[in-house]
Each structure stands twice: as structure tokens, then as C-alpha cells.
Amino acid sequence: MLQKLTKENSTVPARSVFLTCSGFETRAISAAKKFAEFGTQFDKSILATYNDPKNSSAELAFQPILRGLTEHPQASCVVPLEGATSFRKRLKAELTDVDHVYCDITGFNTPAMFEALSGIMDSGKSMNVVYTEASEYSPSRQEFEEFFCEGREEDLFSVEEYEMSSFAYSKACEVDFISGFEGVVSPGYPYFLIAFLPFKRSRLGAVLQQIEASRRLLISGDPVRTDLKWRAWALEKINQDILDHNASQHKKLSTLDLKQTLDFLEETIRNMSIQYRYNIVVAPLGSKIQKVACWLFGCRNPRVSVLQSNPVEVFADSYSHGAQDTFISSDLRALFKGDF
Structure with missing residues (x-):
């Protein structure tokens, strides 16, 4: 692909x-x-x-x-x-x-x-x-480990300090449906949220505040490059509290495999008959290629709603190098x- x-x-x-x-x-x-x-x-x-x-x-x-x-x-x-x-x-x-x-x-x-x-x-x-x-993507491994280290318990202060840091983008976010991908909401039906994990949990937190989903499926990116493999662990560390409440509904997908992501999304709503029982909302907060898969998924399934959690500010100088x-x-x- x-x-x-x-x-x-x-x-x-x-x-x-x-x-x-x-x-x-x-x-x-x-x-x-x-x-x-x-x-x-x-x-x-x-x-x-x-x-x-x-x-x-x-x-x-x-x-x-x-x-x-x-x-x-x-x-x-x-x-x-x-x-x-x-x-x-x-x-x-x-x-x-x-x-x-x-x-x-x-x-x-x-x-x-x-x-x-x-x-x-x-x-x-x-x-x-x-x-x-x-x-290199922000934060670097060295920058990240100033806040989190493998095997160490973090307190609320260190988590909040990381969220407030000037890595990539601001903590404050605005949630809205993507134009043309508002989907169809059936009154009385519960919500099924498919969300890709971001590098600041506040982006996902803003989505969870807006969409009261009775079921959630969380997807984390699995980098292909060896030098970026640590980011898979980091992504889960950042969103640990959310993952703890959704342990059985978590999937790792390659950050560069468009077809794998699209196939997984399609299989999820069909094998579990999700499309007949829920209003489906997708939050593509992962890699760019995963977002292309979400775009294709929305095109193929026009009843699906696709939303974005947009940071109020992007720190351009530190976003990537x-x-x-x-x-x-x-x-x-x-x-x-x-x-x-």
C-alpha cells in the first residue's frame, strides 16, 4: 500500500x-x-x-x-x-x-x-x-523522560506538568465534527467511540467530555522505525488512566499501514454488529496515515461521525524536526x- x-x-x-x-x-x-x-x-x-x-x-x-x-x-x-x-x-x-x-x-x-x-x-x-x-517528533525521548520513566509511579503533579509543557501543542483543545463528516445520529441509540491515542491526553479528554460513549475502543500507534519504538510505550504511559478503564478495548496498529487501520475499523463495526446498535464516532488523533484511513472509513460509511480535537495553540518550533x-x-x- x-x-x-x-x-x-x-x-x-x-x-x-x-x-x-x-x-x-x-x-x-x-x-x-x-x-x-x-x-x-x-x-x-x-x-x-x-x-x-x-x-x-x-x-x-x-x-x-x-x-x-x-x-x-x-x-x-x-x-x-x-x-x-x-x-x-x-x-x-x-x-x-x-x-x-x-x-x-x-x-x-x-x-x-x-x-x-x-x-x-x-x-x-x-x-x-x-x-x-x-x-524527530516532539517530545524527544530525553524530554519525555524528564516527566516519565519506565517503572516509576507518576504523581498528578508530573502528569499535569507534562500536559502544560510546550511540547507540540497546547493542553487546551476545541472539539468539533469535521466538515462533511458529521455522520448520522440516531436518537435514543448509545455512542460507540473509536479514538486514536494522542501525545497529550487532554486532547482525548476533551473528546470524552463531549461524547458520552457507552463503549470505547482505543487505538495506539505502533511506530515502524526502530528509533521511534519507545513512543508506543510513551503513548500508553500518557493515557494510562484512560486505558486502565478500557483494558479490554485497546488495539495497537502501525502508524504507517493505511490498509491495516482501515481493515481493522471495518472489521470492528461489522463483526460486532456495531453499526446496527450504536451511533459511531471516530476521533483520528493518531498518525497522519491513520487519519487517511479514518477519512476512507468515513467515506465508505457515511453514517459514521468523525471529529477532531484541535489544540488552541501549536508550538511550531518544537512540533517536529x-x-x-x-x-x-x-x-x-x-x-x-x-x-x-
Whole structure:
């Protein structure tokens, strides 16, 4: 499903477009640089931009690279991320003269990524997802172990101190349903919540306060890279009290296996007849690839509600550092269809 981007697999078919986003992380521009290095040529490139002055330097860095990815510089355009509906319509219009879309999700936040992928789906074009991992994610192991150490009991003060720290994002969060993925709520039916564990439990705590679920399924990410394996333990440590109350409903899934996550979500609601007995809510607070799986799951099952717990503040300087491998998926259209 996902393979590492190399020069050997970097050739794209005719009438292809590269869609990316000027995110604040260093790795956001990495895929564009790699395609340029490999000599990949697209018919068009599209840069989605945030309406945020802090991102202006990132936008300027992207533009010459994207112009170099096309034969004609005028084939490169900018689409502002202003309003979910208008962005989706504008994106669909930009895709009328192409057949294949390579969407780099690295710089998109969750709501914008859902809109971008949905816009591509609306266009009926083939869709390959591109994603670059960071060299290091916040918090680092050393930073994390200042608050938590394996085998040591933590007090409430150390847990709260970690939650208040300036790692990645703020403790304060706002919970809302993702536009277009509000699902269908049947009055009188209980809620079944499927939540991916975040690196600050306050994000999940905000979801639990809003959704009074009679059943919960918690999913933690299992990193593929050896140097990130410690984060699987760290994730469970952060959310320990929530896991203790849901011991029988906890599953580990790879952070980079889109198909594994999608298949697990589908099997869960079908094997347990969940779709006939509950209002299903999904909170994709895990890895970016797991979020793509949640987007596919929502597309295939329109009765499912998908919500996001958005931090009030993101600490851009400490969110992640550097860039490592870039991955590219096969065409996602085969996974669109589903029954509910």
C-alpha cells in the first residue's frame, strides 16, 4: 500500500498533478524537493496555503520548487485554504484537466486534509497519497523522560506538568465534527467511540467530555522505525488512566499501514454488529496515515461521525524536526466503496 519514494518509482503518468500544502514543519517541503531531485515532471502543481502570516516564508520556499516540477512555470498555482467548501470547489475546478493526483498530506492539518482528499474524490481522478516522516517528533525521548520513566509511579503533579509543557501543542483543545463528516445520529441509540491515542491526553479528554460513549475502543500507534519504538510505550504511559478503564478495548496498529487501520475499523463495526446498535464516532488523533484511513472509513460509511480535537495553540518550533523517508501510496480509488 505504501512504498518508499525513490528515483525508480518517482516517474508519474501523463496528465498528473502534484498537490501539496505549505505547512510549518521542515518536512512539509521534503517530498517536493525529492521529486525535483529525481527529475519528476508533472503537468501541474498546486500549493494549498493557510491564511496565516507565519506561513508566508514557507509559501515562498515552495513556489520555485513547484514551478520546477512542471514544464511551464504558469502551470503552478496557489489555492488558499479559506473556508472548507470554497477550497474543495476551487480544488475540483483545478483538477478538470488532469487524470492523476499525487497529494502530499504532510503539511495539511486534519480538517484541511479531509477537504483536500474529498475534493480529489469528487473529481473522480486517481489518487496517490504522499507522506514524509520527521526525523524527530516532539517530545524527544530525553524530554519525555524528564516527566516519565519506565517503572516509576507518576504523581498528578508530573502528569499535569507534562500536559502544560510546550511540547507540540497546547493542553487546551476545541472539539468539533469535521466538515462533511458529521455522520448520522440516531436518537435514543448509545455512542460507540473509536479514538486514536494522542501525545497529550487532554486532547482525548476533551473528546470524552463531549461524547458520552457507552463503549470505547482505543487505538495506539505502533511506530515502524526502530528509533521511534519507545513512543508506543510513551503513548500508553500518557493515557494510562484512560486505558486502565478500557483494558479490554485497546488495539495497537502501525502508524504507517493505511490498509491495516482501515481493515481493522471495518472489521470492528461489522463483526460486532456495531453499526446496527450504536451511533459511531471516530476521533483520528493518531498518525497522519491513520487519519487517511479514518477519512476512507468515513467515506465508505457515511453514517459514521468523525471529529477532531484541535489544540488552541501549536508550538511550531518544537512540533517536529527534520525530514526522513517519503512514502507514496498506490491509487486509493479501489478503497472508496463500501456498504454500511
